[in-house]
Amino acid sequence: MAVTINDIAKEAGVSLATVSRVLNDSGYVKDETKKRILGVIEKHNYSPSAIARSLSKNITNTIGVILPDITNPFYGEIIRGISEIADKNNLNILLCDSNESAEKELKAIKALKDQRIRGLLLTPTSVDNDLNSDYSKAIYNSNIPTVLVDGYLRYSNFNSVLVDNLKGAFDATEALINAGHREIGILTGRMTSVHSKDRFKGYQKALMLNNIPINEDYIFYGDYTFNSGYMQAKEFLKLNPRPSSIFICSNQMTLGALKAFKEDGLDIPRDLSIITFDKIEILSALGLNISCVNGDSCEIGKLGMQILIDELNNSDGCKQRNVTLTPELMLLGSEKKF
Structure with a gap:
C-alpha cells in the first residue's frame, strides 16, 4: 500500500502543513523536526505527487x-x-x-x-x-x-x-503562371476563415497583376477536409474545357483531390498541374512530388x-x-x- 503525506505526518508526529513546508522547502521548520521528517520520507522512499505539489501552490507546470x-x-x-x-x-x-x-x-x-x-x-x-x-x-x-x-x-x-497566407497563395499562383498556365483553378478552404480569405486574395492578386481574368467557374469552395477535397475535385473534373492547373489551399484537401484525380486516370503534372498549401511529406515517400507552399x-x-x-x-x-x-x-x- 502506497505511503501518503498523511502517513508521513503521523509517523513524524507533525502536522500536514509542516510536512508540506519541508517538501516544498517553504516556511520555517526547526532543524530537528525537518531532520525527523526527512528520515521518515527516506525510510518509505516517499515521492510526492507532482500534481498534488503544484495544486498546493495553486499553479501547475x-x-x-x-x-x-x-x-x-x-x-x-x-x-x-x-x-x-x-x-x-x-x-x-x-x-x-x-x-x-x-x-x-x-x-x-x-x-x-x-x-x-x-x-x-x-x-x-x-x-x-x-x-x-x-x-x-x-x-x-x-x-x-x-x-x-x-x-x-x-x-x-x-x-x-x-x-503570411496571402503571400504564400500569391507565390503559388504566380509560379503556375510562370510555368505557362493561364487557366488556373482554385480549391479554397472554409471562407469564414481569415486564412482562407487571405489565400483566395493571394490567388486573385496574382491573376490580376498578370492580366488574367478571374473565372468564377474555376473557383471551388472546400472546408479543409479530405472529403471536401475529393468532392470538389470531382466537380472540377466536370469542367469542359478544364483548367490546365489548380491551386489547392490545404494538405488534407490535396490528398482528397489526388484520390479523385487518380480515379479519373489523370497523370500529375502531364494532365493537370498542381500546387498545394502545406507540405505533404508522405507524397514524396510515395514518389509523387507535389509543389507546395511550406509554412514550417x-x-x-x-x-x-x-x-x-x-x-x-x-x-x-x-x-x-x-x-x-x-x-x-x-x-x-x-x-x-x-
Missing part, C-alpha cells in the same frame, strides 16, 4: 494546447515544435482537439482552467466575424495567458504566430511556445508580439505545363 485537428500532419508538426521548447523549459503539455468546433474549444478552455494550467496555446476555429467578439471575450475572461498559433481572432490583441509548422509551434514562456516570465515587458512567418515556395515539378 502545465501548458494547455488546443488545436483543431491533431490527425492533420500540419498540426502534428506544430505539436512537435511546442514540445521541443516545452521540454527545454521543464514544462508539460496537455493537448485538446477541438475538431473545428468553437463550442468544444470553449469547453476545453474551461477544463484546462480547472487543471490550473500556466498558459494556453490556441489555434482558434474558423468562426464568422460576428461571433469573434463574444468568442474572444470568453477566452479573455478565462484569465489564462494565451498565444494564438497559426490563428487569428478579430477584436483581440492576443500574442500570435501566423503565416514546426517553427510555428516553437515560436508560439517561446512567446508564451516570455509572457509568463514577463521577459519583454508584456509588449504585444505578433510574428508573421514568410512561407517557402517549394517547386518540385508538379507546377509544370506539358
